[in-house]
């Protein structure tokens with residue numbers, strides 16, 4: 001049995017857990033991050049702050065800060081209400097700065113507004129910061145400039161013709177062409193992640209540019225599904241622009257999302273550079289208890305071997321149902337590690353509405369943990385349960401990231417505040 005002793009343990013390695021780890025190691029805190037990686041592949045790579053208020057009618061926020069100012073009145077339990085707008089901004093800026101420093105640049109910093117970005121199914125989405133590789137797409141979508149979208153035989157996650165038919169009325173200058181991705185002859189089905197990896201090879205990039213060049217006819221923009229490289233997407237996009245003489249951008253596609261993986265891997269890479277950081281990957285915390293000393297003892301399931309972590313403080317960033325941070329049982333929803341009380345804002349026990357796309361959202365998506373202003377979980381009477389336990393990210397109650405478009409923002413900002421509170 002291996003036993004580790006640490007100042008801070010973070011459970012969960014999605015955006016919330018990785019951001020918390022970044023803020024902690026930047027302050028020199030001895031930090032152990034435990035995560036099994038499940039569900040994290042759903043991160044889209046877009047950094048939403050706040051896009052909409054859900055309800056009987058939808059309010060869209062071009063200015064997310066105006067939305068955040070209006071939150072206390074409309075959604076008093078929302079996690080953003082524990083933060084000043086300046087703290088949310090600072091948290092986001094620190095993560096974006098760290099990512100850019102590690103070669104994964106994000107765009108949109110010059111404006112404090114949401115942008116509209118075209119998505120694979122041919123809709124648009126309001127978001128706050130986008131990978132630089134997607135930024136020309138914001139301009140192209142706004143101006144509806146002549147644009148060629150290239151997709152690939154065998155790639156199931158993205159269809160250019162579907163996109164074109166969804167947008168035909170509003171964007172007549174959008175054309176599509178389907179080509180064979182270099183070096184994939186005889187492969188009936190292609191995975192975006194594999195294609196992204198193969199584009200790290202100069203030979204493959206050269207062949208791709210060679211196949212696309214004859215298709216460009218007066219287009220101002222050239223768009224690909226988001227798979228332009230796994231580790232050097234900025235450089236690959238710039239190189240294609242140079243070779244092809246048009247502005248190139250990526251369109252977000254269905255998960256598993258390459259830009260989401262880039263984001264998580266880049267954050268992980270940054271953390272590995274800190275000597276006060278240790279990562280226990282591919283492991284789950286299966287049991288947790290507090291000793292009389294107030295330290296937590298966490299038992300990790302390590303495929304048979306049990307490893308124990310003793311920690312002065314814990315940040316819980318285990319996410320929702322997909323990653324099994326929350327578990328649904330008949331009649332109740334449970335928090336899986338500490339068995340913390342889960343609030344369920346559903347009316348009359350209704351968890352899901354009949355229509356999947358109901359604009360009011362599904363009550364189950366607002367279920368989660370109630371916290372105090374420093375992000376410590378509360379019991380049903382509103383008392384802090386443990387003075388050294390914090391919860392961050394999508395496990396928090398009252399934040400329907402799907403309808404409100406606030407997933408990454410809540411994850412990063414709550415992590416920032418919890419680490420500040422720890423210190």
Ligand SMILES: Cc1cc2nc3c(=O)[nH]c(=O)nc-3n(C[C@H](O)[C@H](O)[C@H](O)COP(=O)(O)OP(=O)(O)OC[C@H]3O[C@@H](n4cnc5c(N)ncnc54)[C@H](O)[C@@H]3O)c2cc1C
Nearest residue numbers: 012014015016038042044048284285319323393394407408
């Ligand atoms: C399909 C999809 C699309 C999305 N699109 C966007 C978007 O466009 N923009 C946006 O801002 N947000 C988006 N989100 C939401 C966003 O991904 C999350 O809100 C954000 O990643 C915060 O997540 P988190 O870190 O709190 O949880 P997660 O990303 O769920 O991470 C929690 C991690 O903890 C792990 N874990 C759970 N229990 C344990 C345990 N006991 N021990 C160890 N590890 C454990 C899980 O396996 C998981 O890896 C999307 C989510 C999904 C599912």
